[in-house]
């Protein structure tokens with residue numbers, strides 16, 4: 001059986017890793033969708049699709065499940081989004097998500113959806129991690145070590161801080 005799990009992964013953190021471990025117990029193969037793939041250089045979406053491909057690939061490579069990492073750009077039309085996802089991914093049998101819109105769109109399209117309880121959501125949340133990076137608080141303990149390495153390689157903390165300085169409203173593209 002093949003599963004599908006999408007997130008923005010800005011960045012990929014231990015909550016995502018926990019969910020992937022649970023999914024891996026269910027499936028033979030896993031498709032990990034990098035959502036909002038066209039977005040980067042904003043405080044909400046600081047990392048590019050390519051940078052997130054590196055984070056996600058390295059964060060799951062020790063697991064005993066074949067994984068395909070596929071970037072997926074957003075569409076203006078929710079009603080055809082599931083078809084868009086399916087057009088970009090290997091065929092899958094079940095979608096995993098805790099995002100209510102994603103759950104609804106897959107269910108309406110007749111795809112089985114499974115969720116899981118949130119894991120340490122008080123700290124394991126992308127928004128919280130990005131805030132910690134901006135304000136110099138500890139974030140490294142909340143993501144897989146391989147993700148720390150990628151963020152260091154791309155100088156990601158410096159980027160987020162620069163964006164936060166120049167972009168108080170968070171969605172304006174970064175231009176240095």
Ligand SMILES: Nc1ncnc2c1ncn2[C@@H]1O[C@H](COP(=O)(O)OP(=O)(O)OP(=O)(O)O)[C@@H](O)[C@H]1O
Pocket residue numbers: 006007008009010014015016018019044096097098099116117118119120121124125126127128
């Ligand atoms: N701590 C967690 N435990 C379990 N699932 C999680 C956790 N955090 C996020 N998820 C789920 O992972 C998927 C992808 O989440 P996403 O990439 O938006 O992360 P996020 O932490 O919610 O980020 P942000 O705060 O940037 O929106 C969603 O289905 C989300 O509900």
Ligand SMILES: NC(=O)c1ccc[n+]([C@@H]2O[C@H](COP(=O)(O)O)[C@@H](O)[C@H]2O)c1
Pocket residue numbers: 006007008009034035036037073074075076077078081098099101102105
């Ligand atoms: N119309 C669309 O493009 C559409 C609809 C639902 C979800 N999505 C994307 O799927 C991803 C869902 O991930 P999260 O659970 O991390 O929000 C996001 O990147 C979101 O933008 C896109």
